[in-house]
Each structure stands twice: as structure tokens, then as C-alpha cells.
Amino acid sequence: MTGPVPGGEAGARGAAAAARRPVVLIAEELSPTAVAALGPDVEVRDRSGAGRDALLRELADADAVLVRGATRIDAEALAAAPRLEVIATAGAGVGAVDVSAATAAGVMVVNAPTAHAVSAAELAVGLLLAVARGIPRADASPPVGHPPGARPAGMELADKVLGLVGLGPVGSAVARRMRAFAMEVIAYDPAAAAGHAEAEGVTLVTLDELLVRADLVSVHLPGTAVHRGLLGFEALHRVRPGVRLVDVTGGGTVDQTELYAALKEGRVAAAGIEAPADSPLAELETVVVTSELAGHTPEAEERAGVSAATSVRRVLGGEVVPEAVNVRAGEVPRALLPWLPLTERLAALVTAAAGGLPTRLEIVAGGGLARHEAAAPVLAALELAALKGTLTGAGPTRLSYVNAPALAEERGVTAVATAAPEPGGGSSVAVRTALPGGEDVSVTGDLMEPGGTVRLVEICGRPLDFPLVGETLFLRCRDAAGALGRLGAALGRGGVRITSMRLARTAPGGGAIVVLGVDRPVSPDLLAEAADAVGATHWWTLNGGG
Numbered sequence: 001m002t003g004p005v006p007g008g009e010a011g012a013r014g015a016a017a018a019a020r021r022p023v024v025l026i027a028e029e030l031s032p033t034a035v036a037a038l039g040p041d042v043e044v045r046d047r048s049g050a051g052r053d054a055l056l057r058e059l060a061d062a063d064a065v066l067v068r069g070a071t072r073i074d075a076e077a078l079a080a081a082p083r084l085e086v087i088a089t090a091g092a093g094v095g096a097v098d099v100s101a102a103t104a105a106g107v108m109v110v111n112a113p114t115a116h117a118v119s120a121a122e123l124a125v126g127l128l129l130a131v132a133r134g135i136p137r138a139d140a141s142p143p144v145g146h147p148p149g150a151r152p153a154g155m156e157l158a159d160k161v162l163g164l165v166g167l168g169p170v171g172s173a174v175a176r177r178m179r180a181f182a183m184e185v186i187a188y189d190p191a192a193a194a195g196h197a198e199a200e201g202v203t204l205v206t207l208d209e210l211l212v213r214a215d216l217v218s219v220h221l222p223g224t225a226v227h228r229g230l231l232g233f234e235a236l237h238r239v240r241p242g243v244r245l246v247d248v249t250g251g252g253t254v255d256q257t258e259l260y261a262a263l264k265e266g267r268v269a270a271a272g273i274e275a276p277a278d279s280p281l282a283e284l285e286t287v288v289v290t291s292e293l294a295g296h297t298p299e300a301e302e303r304a305g306v307s308a309a310t311s312v313r314r315v316l317g318g319e320v321v322p323e324a325v326n327v328r329a330g331e332v333p334r335a336l337l338p339w340l341p342l343t344e345r346l347a348a349l350v351t352a353a354a355g356g357l358p359t360r361l362e363i364v365a366g367g368g369l370a371r372h373e374a375a376a377p378v379l380a381a382l383e384l385a386a387l388k389g390t391l392t393g394a395g396p397t398r399l400s401y402v403n404a405p406a407l408a409e410e411r412g413v414t415a416v417a418t419a420a421p422e423p424g425g426g427s428s429v430a431v432r433t434a435l436p437g438g439e440d441v442s443v444t445g446d447l448m449e450p451g452g453t454v455r456l457v458e459i460c461g462r463p464l465d466f467p468l469v470g471e472t473l474f475l476r477c478r479d480a481a482g483a484l485g486r487l488g489a490a491l492g493r494g495g496v497r498i499t500s501m502r503l504a505r506t507a508p509g510g511g512a513i514v515v516l517g518v519d520r521p522v523s524p525d526l527l528a529e530a531a532d533a534v535g536a537t538h539w540w541t542l543n544g545g546g
Helices: 008-018 032-036 052-061 075-079 099-104 117-133 135-140 169-179 194-199 207-213 233-238 256-265 298-316 339-354 375-391 404-410 483-493 524-534
Strands: 023-026 043-046 064-067 086-089 108-110 161-165 184-188 216-219 243-247 268-274 287-290 360-366 414-420 428-434 440-447 454-459 462-467 471-478 498-505 511-518 538-542
Touching: 023 052, 032 298, 052 075, 064 298, 075 099, 086 298, 099 108, 108 298, 117 135, 117 169, 117 216, 117 243, 117 268, 117 287, 117 298, 161 169, 161 207, 169 184, 184 207, 207 233, 233 256, 256 268, 339 360, 339 375, 339 428, 339 440, 339 454, 339 471, 339 538, 360 375, 375 404, 375 414, 404 414, 454 511, 462 511, 471 483, 471 524, 483 498, 483 511, 483 524, 524 538
Parallel strands: 023 043, 023 064, 064 086, 086 108, 161 184, 161 216, 216 243, 243 268, 268 287, 360 414
Antiparallel strands: 360 428, 428 440, 440 454, 454 462, 462 498, 471 511, 471 538, 498 511
16 A cells, blocks of 8 residues: 655755746835845845836746735736745735735745834824814814804813724724824724733723714724725714714725715714725715825835745745735744744655545644743644645645645545644644545654754654655564565665664564665665565555754
8 A cells, every 4th residue: 555655746846946946026116224124145136117028027937025015916917927935015015916826826925014103104194183173174274264163173182082992003003093092092902902902901891882982083994805894884984973084994894875875864973084086085075084104105115026026035935924915824933934944844744644535634832842932823823734744746846835824625534633732742743644444544743952953752542763865665563583684685675775763563473564775766666575575464655844
């Protein structure tokens, strides 16, 4: 019985990649500081301003592409980029990127979600002040001879309630600034942690409570499919009469047609909003309209470029970054990154031993790895690594942490990682699956120092100490006298030299697993001959890696 041969194609691609520097294509202008953030280990090709046809040609050997938002990276562009690993947008939005197509192709998409936070927050604060005191209307009023009673006096901010719809980076920055005006700040954000809100001096409430209580509302949830129209007809009929509303997200979360009606009817006293210059809202004297100002300051553009370039450098270096919009994992500390390829190798080994794709992989992080303060994102990343490892050789050529979950779901494969933080002892990762007959296939590995080589320390309940480097053969047979000699002779007749060997067994003379390191790939026929020489019941191979 032979299993799949994981890692071969990936290993070949890795060897080829080592002979060349990754190519980073700059499709839109970046500052010298942002370009420098890419580091010295890449080949930078600045093609900013190039036309569509030129871009498609340049993508042919690009490993990464940097855009700002005007350059479309769609399915056509992805098809022209067989080497592409990462698309980075120097901004918070990814509207110019076909994220679904990128995910299917295994290409990571990263953005710069916090780079514009200060600029957007400062614009929101400016609009809150403007709509609270009616500054634009006052400026437009005749300076002389205007009846004093007709001047829009507005209202003070002190002791008023500010309701934030969204407590992400921008909402949090607004909260810090508006608390300096002696405002009470409340927020609605289903994704916000109570601890974060408390640290910002913000009280989390339901959307209904926010609408009823807030004197001013500032919107910071993006207008994605989940939030689109959140503040529409019903919400704008529940607001506190005379509320002022600010939205610098670029539209979507607030239904601008319903906002126009609410302003005309007086339910909303004033608004400051990012909207097109020809929007009907611009006709109302109670509205301040800005057009795409939120993140467009030189400082924000610089931070966004540096952030995107830094993410590209890290992704090309094999890291999992929190800015990835299509990877189901958080940031993994650099010191823990070697555990991801280890888990890939172990999952590939379990799959080979099982003779086919498992339906469920269980991953256990043990020892210090489980006790690490970043254990939660590490566990999520280990699940991705296990899925990628089990699909290697069975999935598409461009297999990555990006598309592994969707491909695994298509094939009915799941992975669940847990932590087992036993006191003392070193770190380890175990991967197991249950076969249809009830038998378990399990392997445990750790990292050897120096170099981080994967070491196999357990296989199917049998202890051993074996570095998983290069071509490795596994044969399950009885621990019989002379068996290893016959095995070596059979391989020798095929010109294969054994470089290392271990016998994993529970007791002398019982069932054992022979683990062999060899100097070259072994053909299926030769492996079957060697297995027959020792009466092996199962055999499989693992190649590549190191």
C-alpha cells in the first residue's frame, strides 16, 4: 500500500525560489521610504503608471504586487501571475482586488487597516465640531446686519453623549479625542472586546440604546455587506430628536437617501459625511460634505505605503501577518514560525500513513508552545498548516494558507487545534486522525536546534528520535531477526543508499515501524519489493523538506 508523496512539488518550487530573489512589482507610486521597507532581499520593479497590458506582462514572474487602489487585480491579472504570493494595497480598502479570486488561487491579500486611523479620526472630530456648532452655516451667514437671533448657535459638547458605531482603530482614536471635551462616549460594535472598550473609557451598548441616548453619532463601521444600510429607515426613526451624525467611512453603513429625509424632516439636526460632490446632501445647509478626505493626508499615505511594503517583506519571508484579509489566523510571533512547516510535515506524514485524505485532523500543541501568550493565533495558524500539509500533493500547484481551508472544505477535511500546556517539558506538536476501522494514526514532532529541523519523536504510539530531512521511507512490519538486512539489500539492488535508520517499536519482536532516510527517491516498484522482503503490511513515503 503506498500513500501520496507530499512535499515533492513544493520542495522543488522552494529550491527554485532559493536561486532567485523574489520579484516585487510596484503598480502605483510609492514613496522612497515605503520602497526601502521592502528590504534588500527582493528585486523591486517600479512599473507605476504602466498600462493594463504592460501590467499583465510584468505579472508573469512577480511574487508580489503593490497597489494603492486604482490598479485592478482581478481574475485576469491573477491568471497572468502564476508565481504571485501576495497582493498588498497601501490603504484600508481592498476594492480594487478580487479577493475571492485571489483566495481561490492561494494568493494572500493584505492591506494597511490602521495607517489612516489618525487622519480619519481627526476628520471625524473636525466634522463633529462643525455640526455641533453649525460652523459652516455661521461662516456662510452675512457678517453684518444679520439678525442675532437667527444665527445657528449650535450646542456645547461638554456633558453630551457621543455614540460611536464601530470601535476599531478609527473609532477608538475618536473616543480618546472626544473624551477630552468632557463627553460621555458609548459605542456599538459586535466585534469589540469589553476590555478594549474599558481601556478606552467607552461603554459598550446595543445599537438601539445608542440611537436613543446619543446627542452625536459618529459612524466607523465600514459599509461592507454585513453593515450596509445599518443606519437606514428604521434606525433613523429611532434616533434622539435633533441628533448630529458624522460618517467618514465613505458610505454604505448609512443609507444616504434615508439620511436626506431625516435631515429634511428635522429628526437629524445636522450631518458631516463623506459623499460625492453631486450628492443631494450637499444641497442642504445643515450638511458638511467632504469627498474622500478621510485618509488622504501625506502622513497617512506614507504610513500606508510603509505598512503594505512591510507586510510584503514579511509574507515573502514566510510569515503570517495580521493584515491579511483572507487568512484565518492572527499574527504569529517570529520565534514560533518554524512550528508551521513542522505541522505541515506532520500532517503530510499522517495523510501518507492513512493512505488518503483524512476527514478530521486533530492537532495538539504541547508544552511551552501551548503556554505561550500568543497561543490563540498560533493554534489557528497550526490548523491552516495542517490543512495545507494534508492537501500537499492532492491540491492545486499554488496551495497556501489562503486557499487551504476552502479546498479542505471541498474535500470534507477539517482540522482542530487544541493546547495541552503541561508543566515543564519542551514544546511539541502532535497530529492524529482516526481511520474508518477505528485505528488511530498519530505522529508527534519537535524542533531540533540549531536550524529548526523537524524531529519525529513518536509515530502511532511508538517512540523514536528521527530527523525528517529529505527522502524518508516508512514500513510497518514485525520486528523479526534479519529483516533490516533484507530491506537494505533490496534497496541496494535498486541503487538506493540508506543514510539513516530507526526502528519504532513498543516491545522487541512485536509490531514495528521502520523509518529510513535514503539518498534518492524510491520508485513504487522498488518500494514494493523492499516491503515484500520484510513482510511489511503498510508502507509509505515522505519526501522534500528539511
